[in-house]
Amino acid sequence: MIIAWLLLLWNLGAPSFSVDEFTNLEMERGSLSAILADLAAGRDLHPPLTHLVVAPWLGIAGDSEWSARFIPVAFGLLSLALLWRLALVWLDRRHAWLAPALLALAPTFHLYVRFEKYYAITMALALLYLVCVHRWSARPTRPRLALLGLATVALLYTDYLAALFFVGTTGLLLILALLKTNRGLLVEWSLAQVASAVFLVPWLATVATQSASLHSQIRPDLAGAPIDFALKLGAVALSFGLGETLFPWRPPGALGLLSSLMLLVAGLLALRRSNSLGLALLTYLLLPIVGGALLFTAWAQTVPFMAFPNHVLFALPVFSVLLAIGAWHLSPKVRFLALALWVGAATTGLLSYHAGQDYLNPIYAVPTREIAATVQDNTARTPGALVLAEYDTGLPFYLARQATPVSVVPPGKVSAMAAPPPEVWLFSFGRDRTRVLEGDARARDWLRDNGYALVAAKSYVPTDPIYGALKRRLLSREVYDAKATLEQWRRGTRE
Template identity: 25%
Template sequence: MLAVAVGLGAGALLLRLYRLAAQSLWLDEGSTWALIQSSWATLFADLFSPAAAYPLYHLLLKAWVALAGDSEWALRLPSAVAGAVAVGLLFGVARQFAHMRQSDSRATFAFSLAAAVLMSTAPFAIWYAQEAKVYSLLLVASILLLWATLRVVQHPTRRAWLTLLGIALLSIFLHRLAILLVLAIAVVWLWLAPVAQTWRVRLLGGAAVLTTSVGLVVLMARGLGSDIAETGAYIPATPPLALKLTLLRFSLDRGPGEFPLGWIVPFLILGTVGLYLLLRDARQPRPQSHAARVLLCFLCVPAGLFLAQLGATRLFEARYLLLIYPAWLLLLVYPLLHPARVVRGLSGALLAGVLLVHGLALTQAQYGIFSGDPVKEQYREAIAEVATRMHPDDLIVLHPAYIRPLYDYYMVRHTSDTPPEPVTFEAFKHGQHEFNMRDWYAARREAFAGYYRSFLIIAPAHARTVDQPLLETDEYGLVGIYYQYSWEQRKWPCGIWRTHGVHVFCQDSPEAYETGALHPPGTPYAAQFGADILLKEVMLKATLPQGAGVYQAGGNLPLTLFWDVVRQPQHEYITFLHLCQQCDLPPPAGSDGPPLEGYLPTTIWLPGKPVHDEQTIPLPADLPPGEYQLYLGLYPSGEADEAARLPIQATHPVDRNRLWLGTVQIVAR
């Protein structure tokens, strides 16, 4: 049967490697990456720190990253492998469980195979197998604990006990919540203790388990509750609601209203029948009932303790109950062990329905991880929008503050330039009641003073937990509203990009934020485009120590264009920039778009009201080093052919209705 387990694991691995790096890292994965940047000494010390939730995982991942690098694929690969290993292990544990019940060989194989296949295809398991977090490895630990407990119950040798204790200790280092399973094992011991043991031993053991359980609930309430403002979005749930949400997540990896109701039916039927049969078997006095009692303890004790802390915190995430997920899967396939052929047949049909639903859920538009749609927060895409537009003198605001690791991770992957140091408003982590509008004004004045353009990278779902919208109809709190209504702040909006879970706002200021200082002048360019538009100045900005005019492949060429008009234009015009060596050929780099991303169209430009337009040419990483010519032109919106370009009157050279701005040097990355 080892070959079957290996085959199941290999098949599961293929599923888990499919589109492994297709989704951006999201908030929690960014935190993982940031934590493994800590020193080895710090991570070793975390093993014994009660504040560290899963220290052993970070040590293991740091070692892996030292060998494989920290790409998205490399960060997630350990989870994918662990998820595949869990499938093979569950097949073995299910066989052990069925043998303890003295089930026949056909039922044993069907039971084991069904459990492994369910885990292999389950959206919930695949999600965590494609996430750079501890939970897929925790799944392995929970299965190993179940295996070791069944082994001790069946053959309580010293070696079996030492193995169980060793796995339990490693599991607690892997994730502190594994202690919930340790308490489940203690309940198993009390339940299955030999009758010969005195009532005092049972009483003392029960008191110890009860005391530990109460203490653990208190610790969970304090630990999880203190995370409310620092871990982003969460689900406030009472115990009954948490049970419902757990059922939906375990079954479909969905929330309420995110799937057709019929999808949940086979899970409800199998779960109900399985629980009934499990409770019935656990009540039997014969030794064969021991396996059922172990499974019942692994299912109910951790869930009960976790639900108890919800009475204080209301802080729920289904991943915290992943410890009981293997027991849940065994519960679903438990009817296959029933001696009646009709029960097995109906259960098999329902399990086929479950597999069908798994496939539908995995590929469901908007929600399925294999759908091709973004289902994780798109920090990669949002930060790319900033990286290809940013200037060295831009202000970049991150909100909330704890998305900073994603900025650090992705910005250096999108540009070879040194990115601006971002600004965060740390006081917002204390919540809206401790950071009012007056505080926001003061913090903003201090942070923004002297800048002419800023970008806001905001994760709205996380931001609203610390910067609550003033009105229920508002999408953002104080920070987001400031950018959403730029015109009302007497600022120019210069771009809005909405990706899944992450939004980017660009805001330009006619004069410097807060100080009101005029923009520093650039190089004069007396050029007229068509009958209406005047180019007054051009400012090339420095991104390297060599100064303005020298730029690095893979980075940006930033410049500001200073415009005015003779009279208000009647047409919207598009700006294009060409960077070329053989300038009669298509340029190897350039940009093409309306001024200020179209938010300040030329049709509203007025004489005597100058406009400064920050433009950026993203430079390909493989752009050959050398001297390049920089050209500028305008054409009417919708008429991109060369013949439609506006004629230019200028003292500087003009080539094919393109104004020569100068020569720049490109150096290798």
């Protein structure tokens, strides 16, 4: 646990905030009523508990990258402890230390637990819910049922998807186990869950508003197509089996995927001897992943397939348990080989994560804070200089935190400027789903038409050639060469 804690805290404040993080941060700076109003307006499409937990901490510790991510990291550590407890009661001590160890080294765990969002809290509460289910089913008492109800309410107010699938999965398993043997116990559990759901009634109006906001968002490429469903499943397999910071065509990545497959198959073979545990683990793993993929393909068609794995991150600990079962099912020599390959790939993925390389979603690797400092230093030497950047790039957020204010305008509105500035800094993102909204191309046309010349440009987070070729083939369109570009334009200068 100490090693995991140190790993999770290592360079915690180094990555810049991405759009989800600084949007949450801006909300959590406000009062309770302001947070609830933002959620009701659809600024964030999740329940309020995460914001209500993090906001008081920010008031005490400040809103730096390190302090904003500390609470999620603490819940990530709690997840490891809860997984140890679950693996111990489900299996034995061997699995109880190996499953959390595998989770603690998983690059996807680090990527999303060290993130100012609901992912880590959801994972911890989902595991707490499973602990409460086990305690109650082992010795059904009213106090334990009450604790299970409280865990259900907490999960409902943290993440709709986790509550839907984990509570639904538990109900399905209990029906299969108790329908013929103890209907009274099943009825008792059902009434407790209904009572827990009643606590969500005051939030239903906000749920309806958030649902409308969700359906008004831009649909990504391939949304609703059968291939979108398959790609979402593939994205989860890649994220859970290898991580999102190591490309599978790299030798360590290929070997890591092979070792994950080896451990998973061995785990499934081992579970043939335990029908009840095997059914429970597979249901808790597959129902959220497959059900979530169906939901986001058929109904909520606004989540790109590469962004789907973090929506079901709460199932990752169950995957780690399956890998641990597989490891102990193998012979000692094969186990050593499989775990060595897995740890090697995980270590490479973690190093890549900290280096900002091989990101499947490169927005997380853009050093926006450092770019803002560069822009601040340069614009300070040119009075009247203008910065063009969309809100979601994070540059307006970081420039607003600088000591000296800098004028920032969305690129699409540059033509409305009363007087042409002497110098313009254009910061743009390479885009997929949101490319239809960008005003970067119009801004460049306006700059050229008004006597500006491009005098310098720098790209950040270049697209891997193989990754770019795969995206180009899959999406049947050109893809960006780099995730972010900073351009300096000056009036009256020849290009």
